Amino acid sequence: MGWLRIILCVVLVLTMVSLAACSSSTNGLEQVRVAEVTRSIFYAPLYVAVTKGFFEEQGLEVEITTAWGGDKTMTTLISDGADIALVGSETSIYVYQQGTDDPIINFAQLTQTDGTFLVAREEHDSFSWDQLNDSVFLGQRVGGMPQMVGEYVLKQHGIDPQADLELIQNIDFSNIPNAFASGTGEYVQLFEPQATLFEKEGIGHIVASFGAESGQIPYTVFMSKQSYINDNADTIQRFTNAIYKAQQYVYATPTEEIAEAILPFFEDTDLDIVISVINRYAEQESYAPTPILQEESWLLLQEIIDQAGELEQIVEYDTLVETRFAEQAINQ
Structure with a gap:
């Protein structure tokens, strides 16, 4: 954290600033x-x-x-x-x-x-979560809700995010789509509309929804x-x-x-x-x-x-x- x-x-720096x-x-x-x-x-x-x-x-x-x-x-x-x-x-x-x-x-x-979707670089005729094993996964920030829900869903499907994936989490939130588009990762966790845009542009393919998997x-x-x-x-x-x-x-x-x-x-x-x-x-x-x-x-x-x-x-x-x-x- x-x-x-x-x-x-930041709060210490701004203690002298008074805003209405x-x-x-x-x-x-x-x-x-x-x-x-x-x-x-x-x-x-x-x-x-x-x-x-x-x-x-x-x-x-x-x-x-x-x-x-x-x-x-x-x-x-x-x-x-x-x-x-x-x-x-x-x-x-x-x-x-x-x-x-x-x-x-x-x-x-x-x-x-959750509002994120699992996007694969390669198109899948049929997807199962175990296909993520041993893959390079471009995740979200440690401690953030997208990443925690992502890990929760992976565990629900028998995948240990730390042991079964090459998990990348050192990329700033706003730069994750660019990193995937430039070739980093086999899978990425993305919000909309970026996920649909990547699918339309042929950069990736939506294969699963973390929101549908995680519950309310x-x-x-x-x-x-x-x-x-x-x-x-x-x-x-x-x-x-x-x-x-x-x-x-x-x-x-x-x-x-x-x-x-x-x-x-x-x-x-x-x-x-x-x-x-x-x-x-x-x-x-x-x-x-x-x-x-x-x-x-x-x-x-x-x-x-x-x-x-x-x-x-x-x-x-x-x-x-x-x-x-x-x-x-x-x-x-």
Whole structure:
């Protein structure tokens, strides 16, 4: 968990900097800064909430920045560079394990499965997981949710990631696709739309879904510092209201309309690719239907973290999960 040392260093550097948690824009809307871990169709409901005006209906103007990695996203949140982070719940556990007077609270779940796919360099007429034995596997960052879920799934199929694979984990998150495209690895774990783009370009072939294999977990969740939630409970509520409306929209709307709604966030991606990716995620129910983070999912998350050797102690559900905003959004 070397990334935590990076966070602590950055926070120390920024202790002299005071940033406003939120402010009013010229159009009278309250500004909320969101740091997302990556830009992905996996997060479609967030972008729907922006383009369909659901945040604006709640009196909010949401500014989204992409941090490109869980460590960078959490650094941004802790150092007050963002009010809300969209990132894996494991990051809140890591911060809690290090000791903090201002824990990171998960208040609204966005996705409920892993969002990565196994991409093979060579096409397979039929795929079985044991074909990965003795292969070169380009994985994700140690301690990150993609890598931990990947290892969990491999173990479920009788593969020891450390002993049965040549596992590469020293490549920065944002550079993993380029590394695979340049010839590194026989298999790679990728998010969409990169996996589908590689398949379309003949660089690789999607052979399995880690999300379909791993079960339901709080994979990406909106979270904020406890202090921000205490001081801005109404803002958090209105933000959650908009997210829930977007979640309902995604489940009730034809894929083509969803794709058109989020296309402004993916200007370099063809509409047919966006449609294909949304369908892929919808089929495996990756989009959470409500913002409520369930306790059983929280426990499975920690089982996965524990198997990866990154969990120091079980963190109780009520310690880092707050469901009152999601419940009110649903029941209002």
